[in-house]
Amino acid sequence: MFAFTKESEEKIETILAKYPEERKMSALLPFLTLTQRQEGWVSPEAMVEIGKRLDVSPAYVQSVCSFYTMYFQYPAGKYIIRFCHNISCYLNGSDSLLDYLSKKLNVEVGGTTDDKKFSLIKEECLAECSAAPVMRVNDDYHVNLTKESIDKIIDSLK
Amino acid sequence: MEKETVTLTIDGKTATVPKGTNVVDAAKSVGIEIPIFCYHEKMLRLGCCRMCLVEVEKMPKLMTACTIDATEGMVVKNDTPKVVKGRQGVLEFTLLNHPLDCPVCDKGGECPLQDNTFNYGAGDTRMEFKRFNNVKKKELSPVITLDRERCIACQRCTTYSEVIEGDQALVMHNRGFHNDIGTFNDQPYDTRFSGNVVDICPVGALTNSIFRFQARTWDLDNAKTLCAHCGCNCNIEFGARENELMRVVSRQNDAVDDGWICDKGRFGYEFVSSKNRILEPGIRKDGEMNVASLDEACDETVSKLKTIIEEHGPKSVGFIGSPFASNEELYLYQKLMRLGVGTNNIDHKSYDDTPGLPVAHYDFTDIESSDLTVLIASDPTEELPILDLRIKKAVTRLNRNLIVLNDQKTLMDKYASLSLRYNVGSDGVALAGLAGAIADSLKQGEAPKVEKLEKTTGIKPNSFKDFAEKMIAAKKVCVIYNPAALTGNSVAIVKNLLSVLNQKPEGECGAIPAAPATNALGAMDMGILPDFYPGGVSLSDDSKIKEVWGESAPTEKGFTTCEMFEKAASGDLKALVVFRSNPIVDFPGGDKIEEALKKVEFLVAHDMLHTETTALAHVVIPSVGPGFDEGTTTNIGGRVQYRRKGLKAESFPDWRVLAKLLSGFEIEAKYLDSFTVTAELAKKVSGYEEIRRGSIQKEGKTRPAQASVNGKTPEVTSPDSIDGFKLRVSEKLFAKDKILESESALAHHFSEPKAILNSVDAKKLGIKSGDRVKVSSGNRGLSVEAEVEDSCNPGAVVVSNAGDEYRVLALIQDHNATVQVSKE
Amino acid sequence: MTQILLKNFEVEGLTTLKVYEKLGGYKSLKKAFSMKPEEVLNEVKNSGLRGRGGAGFPTGLKWSFLAKDSFPRYFACNADESEPGTCKDRILLEKNPHLLIEGLIVSSYACLIETGYIYFRGEFQDVADLMDEAIAEAYKKGYLGKNILGSGFNFDLYTHLGAGAYICGEESALLNSLTGMRGEPRSKPPFPAVQGLYDKPTVINNVETVCVVPWIVNEGSEAYKKLGTEKSTGTKLVSVSGHVNKPANVEIEMGTPVSKIIEMCGGMRNGNKLKAFIPGGSSVPMLGIEHIDVAYDYESLKEAGSMLGSGALIVMDETTNIVEATMRLAYFYMHESCGKCTPCREGTRWLYQMLGEVLNRRGSPETIKTLQDACDNMAMKTFCPLADAAVAPVVSSIDLFPEDYKSFFAEAAATAG
Numbered sequence A: 001m002f003a004f005t006k007e008s009e010e011k012i013e014t015i016l017a018k019y020p021e022e023r024k025m026s027a028l029l030p031f032l033t034l035t036q037r038q039e040g041w042v043s044p045e046a047m048v049e050i051g052k053r054l055d056v057s058p059a060y061v062q063s064v065c066s067f068y069t070m071y072f073q074y075p076a077g078k079y080i081i082r083f084c085h086n087i088s089c090y091l092n093g094s095d096s097l098l099d100y101l102s103k104k105l106n107v108e109v110g111g112t113t114d115d116k117k118f119s120l121i122k123e124e125c126l127a128e129c130s131a132a133p134v135m136r137v138n139d140d141y142h143v144n145l146t147k148e149s150i151d152k153i154i155d156s157l158k
Numbered sequence B: 001m002e003k004e005t006v007t008l009t010i011d012g013k014t015a016t017v018p019k020g021t022n023v024v025d026a027a028k029s030v031g032i033e034i035p036i037f038c039y040h041e042k043m044l045r046l047g048c049c050r051m052c053l054v055e056v057e058k059m060p061k062l063m064t065a066c067t068i069d070a071t072e073g074m075v076v077k078n079d080t081p082k083v084v085k086g087r088q089g090v091l092e093f094t095l096l097n098h099p100l101d102c103p104v105c106d107k108g109g110e111c112p113l114q115d116n117t118f119n120y121g122a123g124d125t126r127m128e129f130k131r132f133n134n135v136k137k138k139e140l141s142p143v144i145t146l147d148r149e150r151c152i153a154c155q156r157c158t159t160y161s162e163v164i165e166g167d168q169a170l171v172m173h174n175r176g177f178h179n180d181i182g183t184f185n186d187q188p189y190d191t192r193f194s195g196n197v198v199d200i201c202p203v204g205a206l207t208n209s210i211f212r213f214q215a216r217t218w219d220l221d222n223a224k225t226l227c228a229h230c231g232c233n234c235n236i237e238f239g240a241r242e243n244e245l246m247r248v249v250s251r252q253n254d255a256v257d258d259g260w261i262c263d264k265g266r267f268g269y270e271f272v273s274s275k276n277r278i279l280e281p282g283i284r285k286d287g288e289m290n291v292a293s294l295d296e297a298c299d300e301t302v303s304k305l306k307t308i309i310e311e312h313g314p315k316s317v318g319f320i321g322s323p324f325a326s327n328e329e330l331y332l333y334q335k336l337m338r339l340g341v342g343t344n345n346i347d348h349k350s351y352d353d354t355p356g357l358p359v360a361h362y363d364f365t366d367i368e369s370s371d372l373t374v375l376i377a378s379d380p381t382e383e384l385p386i387l388d389l390r391i392k393k394a395v396t397r398l399n400r401n402l403i404v405l406n407d408q409k410t411l412m413d414k415y416a417s418l419s420l421r422y423n424v425g426s427d428g429v430a431l432a433g434l435a436g437a438i439a440d441s442l443k444q445g446e447a448p449k450v451e452k453l454e455k456t457t458g459i460k461p462n463s464f465k466d467f468a469e470k471m472i473a474a475k476k477v478c479v480i481y482n483p484a485a486l487t488g489n490s491v492a493i494v495k496n497l498l499s500v501l502n503q504k505p506e507g508e509c510g511a512i513p514a515a516p517a518t519n520a521l522g523a524m525d526m527g528i529l530p531d532f533y534p535g536g537v538s539l540s541d542d543s544k545i546k547e548v549w550g551e552s553a554p555t556e557k558g559f560t561t562c563e564m565f566e567k568a569a570s571g572d573l574k575a576l577v578v579f580r581s582n583p584i585v586d587f588p589g590g591d592k593i594e595e596a597l598k599k600v601e602f603l604v605a606h607d608m609l610h611t612e613t614t615a616l617a618h619v620v621i622p623s624v625g626p627g628f629d630e631g632t633t634t635n636i637g638g639r640v641q642y643r644r645k646g647l648k649a650e651s652f653p654d655w656r657v658l659a660k661l662l663s664g665f666e667i668e669a670k671y672l673d674s675f676t677v678t679a680e681l682a683k684k685v686s687g688y689e690e691i692r693r694g695s696i697q698k699e700g701k702t703r704p705a706q707a708s709v710n711g712k713t714p715e716v717t718s719p720d721s722i723d724g725f726k727l728r729v730s731e732k733l734f735a736k737d738k739i740l741e742s743e744s745a746l747a748h749h750f751s752e753p754k755a756i757l758n759s760v761d762a763k764k765l766g767i768k769s770g771d772r773v774k775v776s777s778g779n780r781g782l783s784v785e786a787e788v789e790d791s792c793n794p795g796a797v798v799v800s801n802a803g804d805e806y807r808v809l810a811l812i813q814d815h816n817a818t819v820q821v822s823k824e
Numbered sequence C: 001m002t003q004i005l006l007k008n009f010e011v012e013g014l015t016t017l018k019v020y021e022k023l024g025g026y027k028s029l030k031k032a033f034s035m036k037p038e039e040v041l042n043e044v045k046n047s048g049l050r051g052r053g054g055a056g057f058p059t060g061l062k063w064s065f066l067a068k069d070s071f072p073r074y075f076a077c078n079a080d081e082s083e084p085g086t087c088k089d090r091i092l093l094e095k096n097p098h099l100l101i102e103g104l105i106v107s108s109y110a111c112l113i114e115t116g117y118i119y120f121r122g123e124f125q126d127v128a129d130l131m132d133e134a135i136a137e138a139y140k141k142g143y144l145g146k147n148i149l150g151s152g153f154n155f156d157l158y159t160h161l162g163a164g165a166y167i168c169g170e171e172s173a174l175l176n177s178l179t180g181m182r183g184e185p186r187s188k189p190p191f192p193a194v195q196g197l198y199d200k201p202t203v204i205n206n207v208e209t210v211c212v213v214p215w216i217v218n219e220g221s222e223a224y225k226k227l228g229t230e231k232s233t234g235t236k237l238v239s240v241s242g243h244v245n246k247p248a249n250v251e252i253e254m255g256t257p258v259s260k261i262i263e264m265c266g267g268m269r270n271g272n273k274l275k276a277f278i279p280g281g282s283s284v285p286m287l288g289i290e291h292i293d294v295a296y297d298y299e300s301l302k303e304a305g306s307m308l309g310s311g312a313l314i315v316m317d318e319t320t321n322i323v324e325a326t327m328r329l330a331y332f333y334m335h336e337s338c339g340k341c342t343p344c345r346e347g348t349r350w351l352y353q354m355l356g357e358v359l360n361r362r363g364s365p366e367t368i369k370t371l372q373d374a375c376d377n378m379a380m381k382t383f384c385p386l387a388d389a390a391v392a393p394v395v396s397s398i399d400l401f402p403e404d405y406k407s408f409f410a411e412a413a414a415t416a417g
C-alpha cells in the first residue's frame, strides 16, 4: 500500500498552491518527484493515488512517468549515480572513468548493486561541461572527476 | 448561418472549403489524395507521422498538410520532387522496423501503410540491421491484440482513448524509439469503446482478437447494415465468409455514429450463431413441444385465435410487440391485430409514453449545435453508448454545456456544468417544479414553491432557479430524456416542460426521446400502442382512422401491457401473441407476469432465441432477427435507416410469417420483400411518406416530428412515503442476457449485480462496501454485494441489471418499487 | 571588458539578498516601475538583445507578440539547460539567483505578466532549492507578491522541475511538461505568445536572456548596444569545454574571435593542435581549424556555416576520433527524441546504428551516402528542431572530415582482404 507521509503531505500543499486550481495536473511531475524521494521509486499504487488526487487516470500517470528518465518504476539504489558520458565529458575521458566506477562498484552500467546501495546510470549531459567529467550522486554534483576523487566520493557514502 | 470559406489551389486545382479545414481535407474535396497515417478527421491534428508533407508556396520547409489550415490564396503542391523525396524518406523511416508481414496481417488489403508504400514508397529499403524485435502478440484485452512490431507510433489510438473516449486508458509509454502503447500496469484495455482502435489503427498493430488470422479481408462478403443493440442504430459493416459472421466494423455515418461503434456492437454478435436460437416452428401438444412447419404453426395460430375471438370477442386477444424489431414487422403486426383480430390490445413497453413532441425532434447532430444539452433520467454510457460519445464531444471539444438530471449517478455527471439528483420516484414532482421555475423566469406562471419541493425531490431551491436560468440563457437547447427510466406520467410532464421552454422569446429547442431499445421510436411510430394508430394518430381521431384503415378499424382503447397481464391473470385475456419480447425477465414484476402467462389459454411466441416466455408458449415461431433480417428502424433521433441482412437465414423472414397470418385473417398480403412492406407503410404512416428504398441510403432519412396531442397540464402526484427503500434498477451495457450469453467475447465485462446504497442509509443499517446484503420484496430476494456510494439520494437503493439470471426486475412488485434491504 | 552577467561573481555570499542588494541588486525595479511597461519593453527591444536559449530571436520583439488584451499571461523561464556542452545557465542560477529573480520581475512588468514559473531540468534540484530560498527572501522583502514596492504591480514566481528530458528545453514541450504532460512539442502556430501555458499568452525566455534585462534597464539600451556588434549586441556567456587547458564559462563581448576565447581558457590542452570546434552547443554544425578566428556572434558564425546556438564552445583537438565523437552526439539525440515524429524517432536511431557500422569497420562509401541521405530526409521535416539538431553534427563532420570516415573503411577493406 502506498500513502504519502506527513512531510510529503505538507509539501503537497505547497506544490498545489503553485498552480491554478483548475490546472492542478501541473503538479504531476512534482508529485512523481515527491513520491520518488519518499519511496525511492514510483510504484503502481503510488500512480493510482496520484491519479486520484489530480483527476487523471493511472494510465496517464504512468505514461507521463515513463517519459522522464529520472523516475524509476522499480526500486532503485539508495544512491543514484548519474554519470555523464556525453560530449564534453567524453572528450575528457569519462568512458574510462565510468568503466572504473562500474568495476569498483561491481555493477553494470544501468544496474543496481546487490546491496541496493548504488544504481549506476549513464547520463546525458549534466550541464557542468566546463568542469567535465561530471557525475551526480542523488542531488549532489561532483565535477572534475578523477579516479582518486571518485574513490573518495564513493567511499564517503554510507 | 453561412460558414466563411477560403479558396486555395492544390496542384493547380482550385478548392473552396470552410475556414478551419486543413489542407488534407481541402485536397480531398477536389479529389486529390494526400497520404496520411496519423491524421484522422475525427481527432486532433497530431502531425507526428510526417507522411502528409506538401510544399506550400512562400514556406521554406515542407509542411504537414494535416496540421495546417487552408488559407485564402494558399498554393499547395503535392507532387514536386521535393515532396516525393520527403515522403519516400518518411516511408523508409516508417518501414525501418516494420516487419512487412503483410501476407499474414489482418490489415492486409485495407492497410494505409501498404497502400502508401505502394503509391509513394521508393522500392527497397537500405536498412541493413536487424529490425528491432518487438512483442508480436500482446493481448490488450480478450478482444484486442496488439502486434507491437507493426505499430508505427502514430498516436491515433492513444489520442482516441484520451480525446474521444475520454478515459485515458490506452496511453503511450516510454519515449522516443521505445514508445510503446499500453495500459496502466498491463491491465486489460476493456472500455466500452475499445474496439474502435482496431478500425483507426492505420496498420495491423491493433487487431480484433476474434477476427485475427481468421480470414483475409478481401474474402469477406460485406453487408452495409445497422447495429441492432440500442436506439442509436450505428452503421456497421457485417463481414461474413461462407455465411459465417467474421467481424463487424464501423461504417461512418456522421449523422448517427460519427464513425464510432461501441464494443457491444462490434463484439456482441455471437447471438447470430447462438445454440439458443429458435430454428424451427413448434406446436405444443399435451405439454410437449413438437416441431412443425411454418404453415402448420401459422394455421394453428390463426385457427386458435379465431376460435377465441368467436367465443370471447376480440378484446380477449392481446399482442406484445418488440421495440427491437423492424418497422415493417411491427407495422404488419399491428395491422394483423387491428384489422385481423380487431383489437387495440397492442403494446410494447412497461412505462407510460405517447407519440409526438411539442417541440422539434432533434437528431444526434443537433447535440453538437446546441449550446445546452439536458439529459433527463438517461444513462447514455450504459444505455445508448454512441449518445455518450456525442455528448462528450459536444462538451469537451465544442465547448457546449450539459445539464444532468437524474436519480442516480452516471458517468455523464463529470461532463455536466449542473448536475441535479432527484430522489428516486420524485421525477414527476422535480420536472414539474423545473417547468414551473422556467415559466416563472419567463414571467408566465406562478413561481413554484421550490422550498417545499426540496423535501420531496432532494433538489435545492436555488438549483431550480439555476436550472431555469441556464435553460433560458441558452440559444439552442436539446432535451434528451429516457421515457423508460421515468415513472408515472413523467413523460407527459417532460413534454409540458418542453412546451413551457418553447415559449422562450428567443432561441430554439428540441428533444430526443431516448428509450434505450433499438427501435423504441419505430414501435411508437408503428402504433404498437393501445391508444394510438401508426403515425401518432390518436384513437379520438376517428375519421382519420377510418379513412386510412377502413370502417372496421377498432377505436376502443386497448389494454396496456400491464393491463394485459392483469387480464390474463384474471382469465379475461385468453390469447396473447408475444413478438420478440420476454416480459418475464424484462418487465417489472416478472414473477406475476410468469403466473399470468401460464394462465393464458393460447400463447404464441414469435422470437429469435429461447426465453422464459417461449418456454411457456403453445406455438413458437422463429424470428430470424438482426444479421439475417431486413427492414428499417428508426433511431432515437428520428432517423430511419435500412438494416440489411449480412447472413442468409436458415428460416423465413418475419414478413413472410406475417403475410401468412394476415392471409389467414383474409387480409391481402402480397409482399415480395421487406421493401414492399416499407412502401405500404410509407403510404399509411404519417411521417413516413418519404421513406423508401432510395431515400434512406447513405445517411438515412429523418422523419419529421409528430405533433403531440396537446392534452391538459398533467397532474403531478407526490411519491408515497414507503416503508423500506425505493428500488432503482440501473442498466448495464454488458449484461449477461439472452444476447450476450456466457460464451460471448464480452463475457469479461460481466459482473454480479450490486446494491448501491447511499452512505446515510448504509450507516443506519451498518453496511459497508463489500458486505453481502439481501434486497427483497414479497417472496423475491436477491443476495448481492453492497457498495456504499452516493449514487442516489437516501431512501433508495440502486441495483444493476447485470443479467437475466438475477431477475432484478422481479423485485419490483408495487408501483413504488418498494424493497427491503438487510445485511446478510 | 564589461561584465554584465558574471559581475561580482567572486563576492562571497552573492546568493543572499543582503549581499546582492548591497552590490546594487534590485535597483532596476525602481527604475522600471517609474516607467510605463511598454517603455521598459521598448528599451529591451531597442537594446537588440536576442534570446540566449538557442534560436537568437530578438527578445523585445518576442514580447511584443503577446496576444493583446488576453489575460492572465505567464512567464516561463527556461532553465532546462540540457544542450550538450552548455553550462552557462547553471552558473548563473548557482551563483546569482537574485539576478534572475530581478530580471523576471522587470521583464514580467514589461509584459504585464503576474505569474512566472522557472522550469528547471530535473537534475537541477540543488540550484532549484537555492532559488526557492532566494524567492522566499524576495517575497519577504516585498520584491515579489502583491503591490511590489508600492508600484501596484503584482508578481508571483514559482519553481518547477522537470525530470530528465532534453526535449523539455524546447519551448512548447516545456509548456506541456509544466502542464503535467509528456514533454512532446506542440504544433506551432499557435505560438506561445498567443496560446502558451494553460492556453494563455506566455513569454518563454532563457535564464541568461532574462539576467541581462536588469542591466539594460539600469544602464539603458544605448549603453548595451555599444557592446558587441551591430546586429549581435551586448555580451555573451560562453561555456567552453573540451580540450582546452582551463575550461570555463567566460563572458565575452559579441564578436570576440574564437581563437581569443580559447586563449581566455588557457589555450589548447597540452599545446595540441585544434581539430574542430562546435561553437554553439551540440545542435549546431561543427567547424574546422580554418574558422579558428571567426568572430563569435550570430552573423559571423552563421556565415561560417554554423550557429551561435546556446553559446557552448566545444573544443576538440587533433587526438579526437571525430566519428566516435559524432556517434556520441548521435546517441544523445536518439536517447532524447520524444518519439513523436517518425523521421526523428526512427532516424536518430538509424544514424546511430550506421555510425556504429562505420566505427566497427563495416562501413563503405555506400554507408556514408545513406547516412547523408537519411540526414537529408530528417532535416526540416519534423515537428520540432530536434531532428535538425541531430543531423547537424553528422552532416558537418562528414563534410569536414571525410578522410576520418574513410580511414575506417580502409581498415575495413584491409581486414576483409
Ligand SMILES: Cc1cc2nc3c(=O)[nH]c(=O)nc-3n(C[C@H](O)[C@H](O)[C@H](O)COP(=O)(O)O)c2cc1C
Binding pocket: C050, C051, C052, C053, C054, C055, C056, C057, C059, C078, C079, C080, C081, C082, C083, C166, C167, C168, C169, C170, C171, C172, C204, C205, C206, C207, C209, C210, C384, C385, C386
Ligand atoms: C530540442 C530543443 C532543446 C532546447 N533546449 C533549450 C534549453 O535547454 N534551454 C533554453 O533556454 N532553450 C532551449 N531551447 C530553445 C527554446 O525552445 C526557446 O527558443 C528558448 O527557451 C527561448 O528563449 P530565448 O528567446 O531567451 O532564447 C531548445 C530548443 C530545442 C528545439
Ligand code: SF4
Binding pocket: C167, C184, C185, C336, C337, C338, C339, C340, C341, C342, C344, C345, C382, C383, C384, C385, C386, C387
Ligand atoms: S523532432 Fe523529434 S523530438 Fe521533436 S517532436 Fe519530433 S520526435 Fe519529438
Ligand code: FES
Binding pocket: B035, B036, B037, B038, B039, B046, B047, B048, B049, B050, B051, B052, B053, B064, B065, B066, B067
Ligand atoms: S497525417 Fe500529417 S503528420 Fe501524420
